[in-house]
Amino acid sequence: MRVAVLGATGYTGLVLLRLLADHPDVEDIVPVSTSQPGAPVSEVDHGLSPAIAAKLASTGGKLATMDEARRLAEKPGIDVVFSALPHLKSAEACAPFLGASVVIDLSADFRFADAAAFATVYGHAHPRPDLLPRAVYGLAEWHTDRIRRADIIANPGCYPTATLLPLLPLARAGLVDGTVVVNAISGISGAGKKERFDLLFCERTENAGAYNPGRVHRHAPEIEGELQAARASLSLLFTPHLAPIKRGMCVTTVVRLAGNPPAEGPGSVGALLAAAYEGRPFVRLTGSRVPQTRDTWGSNRCDIGWHREGDSLLLFSAIDNLVKGASGQAVQNMNLRFGLDEAAGLPLNGQL
Numbered sequence: 001m002r003v004a005v006l007g008a009t010g011y012t013g014l015v016l017l018r019l020l021a022d023h024p025d026v027e028d029i030v031p032v033s034t035s036q037p038g039a040p041v042s043e044v045d046h047g048l049s050p051a052i053a054a055k056l057a058s059t060g061g062k063l064a065t066m067d068e069a070r071r072l073a074e075k076p077g078i079d080v081v082f083s084a085l086p087h088l089k090s091a092e093a094c095a096p097f098l099g100a101s102v103v104i105d106l107s108a109d110f111r112f113a114d115a116a117a118f119a120t121v122y123g124h125a126h127p128r129p130d131l132l133p134r135a136v137y138g139l140a141e142w143h144t145d146r147i148r149r150a151d152i153i154a155n156p157g158c159y160p161t162a163t164l165l166p167l168l169p170l171a172r173a174g175l176v177d178g179t180v181v182v183n184a185i186s187g188i189s190g191a192g193k194k195e196r197f198d199l200l201f202c203e204r205t206e207n208a209g210a211y212n213p214g215r216v217h218r219h220a221p222e223i224e225g226e227l228q229a230a231r232a233s234l235s236l237l238f239t240p241h242l243a244p245i246k247r248g249m250c251v252t253t254v255v256r257l258a259g260n261p262p263a264e265g266p267g268s269v270g271a272l273l274a275a276a277y278e279g280r281p282f283v284r285l286t287g288s289r290v291p292q293t294r295d296t297w298g299s300n301r302c303d304i305g306w307h308r309e310g311d312s313l314l315l316f317s318a319i320d321n322l323v324k325g326a327s328g329q330a331v332q333n334m335n336l337r338f339g340l341d342e343a344a345g346l347p348l349n350g351q352l
């Protein structure tokens, strides 16, 4: 397969290059950059294995311009275009590839089916509302069949991925009701590579706290939309936090249990989660052991634990925001879309 990566020098773009370099079904990678076209890929990321050179033949080992990528998409063809561009930039950049290539977009541009909802959340009219009906929400474990047929796959946000995976099986089974309270912690790379005063080392080190609480964070409506598609009566109280770690995300979700499920056996929380994720390589159930960010660091896994207190349930989940929360899930979606092994080229083991 030949694949392109738009925004190749950003954090998720670089993680995509590293994953695709090791992917057994990817033969050629076209890395595209607006800020550094023509730069040798080996100079942009010194952490890449020199072995990637064999997969950069169509650009001579260099970062390509958008025009060069479009020409390659026409001939000899590009199977998948990953976009790791910012929202409001991505949809326009992806549009010319449609028809020739499958688009997997890591930005928020295709995550809302409704252009008006997007405009409310992102404060700007949707750049390409005409394309929204072609997009499928790419939460890999939940929209698998639609992902297999999609032209445009909207990779979910990192907070939505970590929050929805433990919740959806229980919401669909009618086990949770009312307000879902979500407290989440993210590493700083969740904000991308951009220069921002509040992301400086001295501002973030030895410092942690909540930000954009309630409906202010743009991922809240994304989570709530998927939750309400599973169970209309659910609402969300979402509080994200930043911690002084480079990458990783952990989420604690508190729900009121409905229907008095048994503590163990058929119909219990554990049984429902196990049934939902049976045979899926990237969800690991840890039971009463609370997962931590380091358990999933560098891997495409989401680890899920839980603890029951009377009729309240605490759900715990951990992912790597740059892998299962972004580039890894994007590759997982490519694997599903092209009928490859779902786990091809994706790390299951975390790194120390």
Ligand SMILES: NC(=O)c1ccc[n+]([C@@H]2O[C@H](COP(=O)([O-])OP(=O)(O)OC[C@H]3O[C@@H](n4cnc5c(N)ncnc54)[C@H](OP(=O)(O)O)[C@@H]3O)[C@@H](O)[C@H]2O)c1
Pocket (backbone or CB within 6 Å): 006, 007, 008, 009, 010, 011, 012, 013, 032, 033, 034, 035, 036, 083, 084, 085, 086, 087, 089, 106, 107, 108, 156, 157, 158, 189, 190, 191, 192, 193, 194, 321, 322, 325, 326
């Ligand atoms: N970081 C995460 O944990 C995470 C998780 C899930 C989803 N996402 C989403 O994935 C996308 C990429 O995120 P990221 O963290 O990789 O961001 P990033 O580190 O800021 O990289 C974005 C890249 O996009 C390119 N770009 C093109 N036009 C740009 C413009 N006008 N302004 C800024 N950058 C521009 C740049 O690469 P070139 O110069 O090479 O073109 C830039 O390095 C975003 O939409 C983000 O919301 C991120």
